Structure formats: C-alpha cells, structure tokens
Amino acid sequence: MARQPRRPIDLKESCVQAAREVIAEQGVEGLSMRDVARRLGISHQAPYRHFESRDHLLAEIMRRCFADFAGHLDARLPGTDDRTDLAAMGDAYLDYAIAKPLEYRLMFGTPWPEPAQHAGLVSDAVHAFDILRNNLRRRHGKAAGMQARADLDALFIWSALHGMASISQSQAMDSLQLAPGVATAFRGYLMQKVGIALEVPVDPRPADCRPAPGSAGTGISRASARKPLPPRSISGSRAR
Amino acid sequence: MARQPRRPIDLKESCVQAAREVIAEQGVEGLSMRDVARRLGISHQAPYRHFESRDHLLAEIMRRCFADFAGHLDARLPGTDDRTDLAAMGDAYLDYAIAKPLEYRLMFGTPWPEPAQHAGLVSDAVHAFDILRNNLRRRHGKAAGMQARADLDALFIWSALHGMASISQSQAMDSLQLAPGVATAFRGYLMQKVGIALEVPVDPRPADCRPAPGSAGTGISRASARKPLPPRSISGSRAR
DNA sequence: CATCATTGTTGACACTGTCAACATAAGGAG
C-alpha cells in the first residue's frame, strides 16, 4: 500500500523554496545542494531523499518558473481583440524578463538537464509557448498551411522578444556606445517592427525571390546555409 | 627591464588551445583549470602563472571567439549593394551559430566574467557589432537622428538573429510539435520578416499611436512596462 | 659571480556532488 506522507512541513517543498531563493540571489551557478541543506538546517544528504540529483532539483525549479511565466502571460490585461492582445502578450513577456532576470535566464539561457527525462518540464514549457501560438492560430484560421503560418509567426515573435530580452540582460548594451536615446527606445522600436512584419504577408516557401509586397525588394532574404565554415567543426554535447 | 619570454613553446598559448578544445567538446561548464593542466601534462598550478583565474582564461577565450566571429562576418561573400550585403551578413551570422554552437553559446549565452576588467573582450565584441552597425549607418546616412535609427535597426536585427540562433539551439524546438515543414522554413521566414520590417520606416519616438504606414494599425506597439509584477522582485548578481 | 624575477611544482584548504552505511520512526501484518 502506498503510505501517505504525514510530515507537517514538506521538506521537498522547502528545498524548492530555498533553492529558488538561492537562484534569485546568486543565479543558477550559485545553486548548491549543500547550500540548500544548510539553509534548511538539515544534513547535506537530506535533499537527496527528495531529488535524485542537483539536475532533478533544477528541473523542478525550471518547471515552476515556466508555470509562473505562463501564468504571468495569461494574466496580461486582456486585449480588446487578437491584435492588441498580442501586443499585451509581448509586453507581458518583456515585463517578466525584466522583473525576473535570473529566472528568465534559468528558463531560456540554461542548457536543459535531461531532455527526455523531466517530462513535466517540457510540457510546462510548451504550455507557455502555446499561449502565443493559440492567439496566432485564431488569427490565421484553419485553412491549409495556416497552422504552419501560425507556428512560423510564433517562432518569429519569440525570436525577436527573446533576442531582445537576452541582449538587454547581457552587459553588452552598456559597451556598445549606442546613440543617445537608443537604449530606452529599443523596446518600443522592436515591438513596432515586429508588428509591421506581422502585418505584411510573406511566402513561407523556400524564399529567395518574392519581393516584399509593396516594396522594392526585401533586402534580407536568401535562406539556407552556404560556405560551411572552414575546417574545425564542433561536435560535443552537454554530457557528463 | 622587461624580460623577453624565451620559451620556444608558449605555455599560455597552449592553455588557450587546450581550453578551447575542452569547450568545443564539453561546453563551458566542462572547462576546468586542472583538466587543462592535465591535458598539457603540467602541474595543476602552472596555468595560474598565465591566467589569474579560471575567469581570466575564459575571458581570453571569449575574446578570441569574438575575433573569430567578427572575422567570419567580414569574410562573407560581399553583397553587390548594402542590402544584399546585409542579407549575406545575416546568413553568415546564422551559419556561424549553427557551425559552432558551443562557441556561440560561450559568447552570447554565458554571463560575462568581470565587466570592467577584460577590456579586450569588450572591444572585440563591440567590433563584431560594429560590422553590422556600419552597414546600417551607410544605409541611413548622417542626417540628425539617423545614427540612432541605425543603432535601433542593428539592435533589432541582432535580436531577431540571436533569438533565432538561441532558440534553434535549445532543445525547445523538438518539443513544440511544430506543424510539418516549420522547422526548416523557420530561418528563411525570419529573414524575410526582418527584411520587411527594415523596409518599412518607423517612428523611433516613444511609440504608442502611429499606425503602420500602409496598414490598418500595427498590432504590436505600446512600449514601456506596466503592471510591475507581484511582490518578490529579484536583486542579485553573478557575484563570487 | 651574485641577484632576482619568471616560471613551474608540491601541498594544502574549503568547497562541491554523490555513494554507502547507518539511525530512526511510523504504519501494517501477525
């Protein structure tokens, strides 16, 4: 028979809480199992009764971050239509990235532990993405190929937002000697550009010709790789 | 008087080489001073004669990666005009990210060591950015405010490319159940969207009104943060 | 030659994740 946990205070839960505190204070790299144990006043091995390894603890925390994040996206001020709603979603995304940089970095800037394992992690992360995708699917309708279009738009939006979020968080911006006002205008400018790009339809086919509709010729197009880089390619993975 | 280094084989150089191998094989996290020493058959403290700390070694490697990267961008097939050149640059950027994922992650996905220190790192990184920025400055001319416009465009392009590169490298794509063909079309689609966004001029002012020129209303716009997130904000830094 | 800075080695220290063995206690079976 499965025995019920009768502990009043849930040590597993406490570990997660303590670990989140550490991460919020010092970032992922600062997280140590022993530190968690120390903060809770328990032996250094106690957390291992609840988490197989540091990676498993980390995965659980990442899962919760994704859940938080998805909740934050869901809690945006509802737009009056799909368009303003999309804008609100973009704002909510960037607000979160700014307000919780270390959590953001944990979700999107840290190599994931075990891909196949930690199924909960994956499904929670996908759920966050689906909030964005669902909006675009409503927008594009169900005609043939429109699922793909919605996915492509979702990936494009995500790229721009994530790119901006992670660039803003790196110290890079400080060193670039940007023209005055650029740093503060960046966010609004990017949102406008993305909005424009979404308005103008685009052929998701191989691309290569297709001038931009209403404009001379897009400028950036030709897809696919050429010139496969000199010799020494890179293999490797995040093993060990 | 400054003594000349008379060593035939430069141990400092060997350390860098060995460390780059480790990183290319196992990623940044796998880099260990002692491992470097072991590979070179020297004592575990020898590398410290040439690098103050692991972070200093890492900074040197990052610096070289940026130099490589900038060289790779410079070595793109020259475009016939600024537009096709910009496209070639985008392609070169993504080619590099794909060919050397671990180096790419090292440059753009790893918290930098000491910001102020390691001046060489910063200047080499800025140089890579300047390749992009210079193209856009030529494009925009020198009229008042156009410097800022060029910087904004550069940041926008960088965001999209970096966003795509880092999303593609995460295992996320595999889990999203994307519609068929989306994964392969992603790159070309994003390049087209970026091209379109660059064609259509945009007001870099605060944004908030300004409908997209030639279209009903951009959809994504309103900049700036609202709703500052519940309570628990995050402080912390990458200390120690 | 004597001096001295450069470079490399050896040995420690505190810290990490994790394995193994042990202690304790609580519930069910007899």
Added chain:
DNA sequence: CTCCTTATGTTGACAGTGTCAACAATGATG
C-alpha cells in the same frame, strides 16, 4: 502487543574543483 518494511534523515567517505602559499629551477642582468 511485537516484527517487519518502508520512508526519511544523518554521518562519513571519495573524487573532483578553484585557489592560496611555500618551494625549486632557470636564465638574464647587475
């Protein structure tokens, strides 16, 4: 009730890490 199983927590080890301190060799310079 006792006995046993199972969950939980503790103690002690081991190999690995970055880094400090003390020492040794070596070669150019006074």
